[in-house]
Amino acid sequence: MLIGESDLEPSTQITDGSLPSATDQPKKAKRAKYTVIPDNLEVKTLVHEPLTTVCDCGCQMKRIGEDKQDKLGLIPKQFYIERHLYPKWVCRECDIIHQAAAPKQIINKSIATPELLAHILMSKYADHQPLYRQNIIYKRSGVNIPDATMADWVGRCGLAMAPLVNRLHSLLLSEPILHADETPVSIMKNPVKAGSKSLKKGYVWAYLTPQHGALKAVVYDFAQSRRNEHPKAFLDKWHGKLICDDYSGYKFLFHQGVSEIGCMTHARRKFHELHVTGQSVISIDALALFGQLYAVEREIDERFEKNTSPMPRDPQIVRQIRQEKAKPIADKLHQWLQEKRQLTTKNASITKAIDYCLKRWQALTCYLDDGRLPIDNNWA
Numbered sequence: 001m002l003i004g005e006s007d008l009e010p011s012t013q014i015t016d017g018s019l020p021s022a023t024d025q026p027k028k029a030k031r032a033k034y035t036v037i038p039d040n041l042e043v044k045t046l047v048h049e050p051l052t053t054v055c056d057c058g059c060q061m062k063r064i065g066e067d068k069q070d071k072l073g074l075i076p077k078q079f080y081i082e083r084h085l086y087p088k089w090v091c092r093e094c095d096i097i098h099q100a101a102a103p104k105q106i107i108n109k110s111i112a113t114p115e116l117l118a119h120i121l122m123s124k125y126a127d128h129q130p131l132y133r134q135n136i137i138y139k140r141s142g143v144n145i146p147d148a149t150m151a152d153w154v155g156r157c158g159l160a161m162a163p164l165v166n167r168l169h170s171l172l173l174s175e176p177i178l179h180a181d182e183t184p185v186s187i188m189k190n191p192v193k194a195g196s197k198s199l200k201k202g203y204v205w206a207y208l209t210p211q212h213g214a215l216k217a218v219v220y221d222f223a224q225s226r227r228n229e230h231p232k233a234f235l236d237k238w239h240g241k242l243i244c245d246d247y248s249g250y251k252f253l254f255h256q257g258v259s260e261i262g263c264m265t266h267a268r269r270k271f272h273e274l275h276v277t278g279q280s281v282i283s284i285d286a287l288a289l290f291g292q293l294y295a296v297e298r299e300i301d302e303r304f305e306k307n308t309s310p311m312p313r314d315p316q317i318v319r320q321i322r323q324e325k326a327k328p329i330a331d332k333l334h335q336w337l338q339e340k341r342q343l344t345t346k347n348a349s350i351t352k353a354i355d356y357c358l359k360r361w362q363a364l365t366c367y368l369d370d371g372r373l374p375i376d377n378n379w380a
Contacts (some may be wrong), residue, residue: 037072079143082113107156117157120150168219170205175215177372179208180250181380182226186223194241210372211379212313228252242376246360262363263377264293270353280350282340289333296326297375315371322368330365
């Protein structure tokens with residue numbers, strides 16, 4: 001007999017000590033008492049001598065030591081003029097003028113130095129400072145760089161860095177394992193038609209190497225849409241293991257020599273949403289088993305990267321630990337999914353979460369047999 005999810009009771013046999021009860025109060029994170037000053041910073045020493053080193057009795061005092069107090073300072077952004085002089089030399093006999101050639105610039109005839117261009121790019125893309133806001137900041141230093149000028153610089157820098165991006169792209173395609181994920185972004189329509197919205201949706205596709213791989217690289221590929229032609233063009237002729245979510249845009253790759261590696265976080269999230277919204281009382285059983293799988297991953301982290309003496313990961317050891325500790329948990333989760341699926345109705349929310357896992361079980365558990373693979377796509 002099929003029953004709805006609300007009629008199912010959570011199993012009392014599946015527990016996870018890491019899951020807090022409803023009565024548990026969240027612990028407040030301890031705040032650091034002191035700010036640790038890095039020891040690789042430049043030191044500006046200020047010596048504070050007494051007004052006099054002559055004692056009241058008339059004797060000259062002798063220095064016996066000192067007390068030290070370190071403070072953290074900051075030199076604000078400071079613009080400067082980089083003046084290039086090209087002396088002219090002439091041969092009185094030949095009447096020929098000699099002068100050094102101007103060095104190659106990222107942007108020809110531009111007033112911007114490479115350092116200024118790098119700062120604008122880092123502020124825009126790494127620190128999320130729009131160009132109009134940078135203009136306001138720079139005005140406080142008495143320098144007015146119009147938004148349109150900086151936008152032109154950004155575009156020209158993009159063209160100048162194309163060879164680096166292409167090289168990075170080729171390095172990515174030489175890797176056996178890659179992450180992929182896409183994120184929607186709002187972009188301005190150009191031109192904007194009267195009565196229409198000024199914004200439309202675009203996508204930034206991220207392709208990157210695994211967290212624990214030897215090569216640390218990521219390439220962002222902007223596209224006007226989410227169609228599969230974009231990953232098809234970027235990953236053309238690549239054969240390897242692709243860690244991704246269940247977006248259909250990647251599916252064609254799995255028929256062209258690419259192996260699908262699922263994301264356990266996506267699978268867990270569907271049960272978590274049902275649990276926090278109270279739509280399923282049995283979802284906590286699945287969450288407990290997911291929690292145990294991630295506990296094994298934390299144990300692996302503590303053995304390598306988070307060890308008191310950090311060391312590189314050994315894929316063979318990682319695989320051995322997962323086979324011994326994580327695989328029995330995964331088998332138990334798989335059995336639970338199959339049993340509960342037989343008891344749930346077709347349109348129940350819990351059924352959709354269960355079916356998501358069962359249909360992708362092979363992709364979700366590939367990481368158990370390969371120590372190089374992560375458990376999820378969170379790195380992307």
